[in-house]
Amino acid sequence: MSILIIGLSLSFLLFLLAAGLTLIFGMLGVINFAHGALYMLGAYICYQVVTMTGSFWIGLLVAPLVVALLGALMEMTALRRVYDRDHIYQLLLTFGFILVIDELTKVIWGLDYKQVPTPALFAQPVELFGSMIPSYRLFVIGFGAAVSLALFLLLDRSKWGIVIRAASADADMAQALGIDVSRVRTAVFALGAGLAAIGGAVTAPLVPIELGMGFSIIIDCFIVVIIGGLGNIRGAILASLLIGMARAAGYTYATEWVELITFALLIGTLMFRPAGLFSVKGRTA
Amino acid sequence: MKTTWLGTALMGLIVGAMILVPFVWTGGEAANLVALILVWALFAIGFDLVFGTAGMLSFGHAALLGSGGYALAILTVAHGWGFMPALGMAALVGAAMAFGLSIFAVRVSGLFFSLLTLALAQMIYVLASTKLRGLTGGLDGIAGVPRPALFGIDLYDNDNFYVFIVVVFLIGLGLMALLRASPFGRSLRAVQANEVRAAQLGYNVQRLRQAAFVISGAYAGVAGSLLASLIFYISPQMLHWSVSGDVLIMTVLGGKGTLLGPVLGVAVFELLKEELSQYTQYWYGILGAVFIAATIFLPNGIAGLFAPRRDRDKGEGR
16 A cells, blocks of 8 residues: 555656656757756755745745746756757756756755655654555645646646647747747746756655755656657656556565666667657657 | 868867876876876767767766776776786777667667667666676775786886876877778768768668767777776776766867867866866866856857858857
8 A cells, every 4th residue: 555655656756847857848849957956956945945934835835936937047048049959959958057056056055965844734644544654645646636737737728738739839830820939938948847846845855855866866757758758748647657656666575676677668668669658659759 | 060270280289288298297296187188088089979970969978988997997806817908808898888788779869869878877887886796896896906017117107107098099099080081980970960861872870870889889998997097996986977977068068070179178177177176166067057158159169169160150060
């Protein structure tokens, strides 16, 4: 039972990050290497707010806003300048951001681990089907589901969603129809960054916050995004569930092999189904 | 990208001057720094054959550097091999590792190639630090990596070892110059310029890419060995993804797709590191900012400054 709960909470976390990553890819055509760094920044900012105000909930609200703002800034000052160049340059830029963000984090918060206490509301474990479950995990699942649902409504049902999808599908056409594509790009990058920060803030009470957390999560995210199919949000859901559950089960039964098996899964997918396991279209890569 | 004749000569002059510095300023300190630059430059030259010439952004070159370094360390320390045979073997191991990775990696291109090489290298890193503990010494690494013994000269003296590294570097540079000018180098450029067209013209694109990757692996293997021998030590740190990132930064700073650009890039990187780290422990972040600025404003790196005006700042990196 606890494997199921841990797996589900992990899956939703991964999905929040992967959704941002895949959204950015769909719109900007770039894999954001700095996504993990933004996630880490979300966790640190949450920690900062918690130490200043004592409330985790304010942290959960503030962190995504700050990081989204930073994301918009990154897009407007740097990424925007290289869209007309080879894709490699966009990758290079986001890689450069990792270095700068990591270093800024080191300057502001230092090298030692930070800890965010579990919010009082969810401090007590609850009994579920005969086993004790940390209730914060249940909150993560519920919160993750709520954010995911909101994201779907935004993309699928709202006018903004139509604009985003139109601009992703054909930027020139959307531009000709009067959509300010460059503003949409900024917004999508900010949204993706914000989602990464939500993931970071939600994780903050679960793990020690440290500098390496960005890189370890980014590899998992790449795996999810690729298995799900780049730019394919629905695929990302299934892939998050697959990886999240596999990790939770793996940590319980075969700790030493978890990393290797996830890597093997990624390599297999990239070789045989580069468009993702859940793509219906033919091979696109 | 093509640099002018004068530009190439200028860059050659700068590199030549840099190599001569330790001969004037003896005492080991300068030799150590320039030796480090030359070893990394050897790595970067090989990396750029894949990145700048063949147009594939590999994020897994740390695995190639590290496997060469480990090959030398394990053969000399644990099996008592001589340095020179072990160095040759390290080149082969680097190439073999590259061949192994390429079986998976050259099947995909573009972004997927970057991600796949990153994942593969990360897997090697995990393997070396955990599962292969018996062979690699795990996270502790292997200490006491030796230096070569040649003609009775004491190569544990930094000034003498420096001469050895200069010789290896010049051989590597010369071979790469020949390779880049050869029909093989030209066809790699064709693949980068237009993959589909190159395939239609009858080039075996996958085979060419694979060959470039394997040669690059041999360079990385030699560089990894020399690095381990220079600092007498190897650990999984040499396999870490940030090594792949460093060589990428160096190559972009210097100018991808040129012979001497990566060498200059390494020099700038190491000198910046040397200077900045005296004033601030946060030099890596400043370097990141420099890197971002270079990506935006100087897409062809330092070598781009030596290019004909009409070719500059287009960021096509051809």
